[in-house]
Amino acid sequence: MQNSSISKITLEGREFLVKRDDLIDPFLAGNKYRKLYALLQTPDNKYSKIISYGGTQSNAMLAIAAMCHKKKWKFVYYTKPVSKSQKEQKRGNYFYSLNFGMEHIEIEEELYRDFIASLRVNSDEKTFIIDQGGANTSAKEGLGVLAEEIRAEMLDVKSVATPSGTGTTALFLALALPEFKVYTTPCIGNTTYLKEQMSALGDIPSNLIILEPKKKYHFAKPYREFYTIYKKLQEAGIKFDLLYAPAMFEALLNQVDEEVLYIHSGGVSGNESMLKRYEQKFSL
Known part of the structure; x- marks a missing residue:
């Protein structure tokens, strides 16, 4: 680019x-492109899955979904429960991210914090975890x-x-x-x-x-x-x-x-x- x-x-x-x-x-633009730059330069075969979490209005969510679609990596995104109206929307970041193949998993609010804290416990070398908003040293x-x-x-x-x-x-x-x-x-x-x-x-x-x-x-x-x-x-x-x-x-x-x-x-x-x-x- x-x-x-x-x-x-x-x-x-x-x-x-x-x-x-x-x-x-x-879709993969702005500061999210800059944050994901290192991953974009990574060979496609290094990872098979990217995990992240946050809100469904997130620009980072959409950028990661676009990147994973490009790299042919599975993208799993965790959020707190989402409203029915949000799921039915035919516009916006959430809708576009799903179209890029994002797998969305909802976690009950009272369990969310502990679940996110445990993400890296069972992670393997083919999985890369991106903290909310792309907050990684990479x-x-x-x-x-x-x-x-x-x-x-x-x-x-x-x-x-x-x-x-x-x-x-x-x-x-x-x-x-x-x-x-x-x-x-x-x-x-x-x-x-x-x-x-x-x-x-x-x-x-x-x-x-x-x-x-x-x-x-x-x-x-x-x-x-x-x-x-x-x-x-x-x-x-x-x-x-x-x-x-x-x-x-x-x-x-x-x-x-x-x-x-x-x-x-x-x-x-x-x-x-x-x-x-x-x-x-x-x-x-």
């Missing part, structure tokens, strides 16, 4: 550069490639931004780009949770700056201010996801003054189901 291009947008009178990782692939290689692409552009900008779920992308990008400021904001849980997730993968460097959200946001819940930013970004010429990008741009607009290179996280395939929820909640 070729290096992703860089675009420029204007949002509320501010200029932002955007690293177009969303254009790498329709992601470091792909973020190193991204860092080299950014350096090769010889930009005047010395600040980059990427939103965080587990913080894997932000952490490894900051480690690979010590001469840059790397801004992020927690989109799942709070700052304390984000730091805990990142610390499990490595030491948090001083150039990684976590921007505190202006209020507590619940992941995947519709917020009118997020939809407003999403529409403004769309009008600026680029489609972004509804789960991560609005939170990151809101933090940048309110807390950062310098010009920033935003790393597009991809994930726009999940907008189909999210927009439906926004329409229902706000009568759009």
